[in-house]
Amino acid sequence: RKEPTATVSYYTPTIKALLAAFLDAHPEIDRDRVYVGGCSAGGYMTMNMVLQFRGFFRAAFPTCEFYLDSKITDEQIEFLSGYPIFFTYAENDTTVNPKKSSEATIARIRERGSDKLRASVYPDVHDKSGRFFGIDGGAHQYDGHESWIYVLNNDNGVFDWLSSFPPSPDVLEKDRQAE
Secondary structure, three states: OOOOOOOOOOOHHHHHHHHHHHHHHOOOOOHHHOEEEEEOHHHHHHHHHHHHOOOOOOEEEEEOOOOOHHHOOHHHHHHHHOOOEEEEEEOOOOOOOOOOOHHHHHHHHHHOOOOOEEEEEEOOEEOOOOOOEOOOOOEOEEOOOOOHHHHHOOOOOHHHHHHOOOOOHHHHHHHHHHO
């Protein structure tokens, strides 16, 4: 297998510096519970940040991400197989081909036997609220790329999953001292 070429974004160092400055300005934020997530190009940046700054984020939730699996090395897959990550995408996404991004990456992580991987794969994206209807009277069908609707509505439980990570020992100690 040919070694892929890195896909580091031009914005990576700036975004990391911004996040670090924000955290430095807010010492009350538990550094063990800083997460990263994004949709589409934001999902690309999520993958990019996780791979470039290992240990900075506790977990990640890329959604309909466009980080080509062909650009991820075997060593990076090894890292991701031990990292808490929650992918979400729709199979009928015509903006980002999930076979070349999420689907392929998930398969490689699963091959490593990861117990930290989560994935919500939907055949399509449609209204689940019962408020929006298509011409046929059925649930409104969104573009398949809009799988972030399921994430933002917590339909796949991603926010429950994120809240399941325990706080750092330092935060627990501060809570005990405050009691």
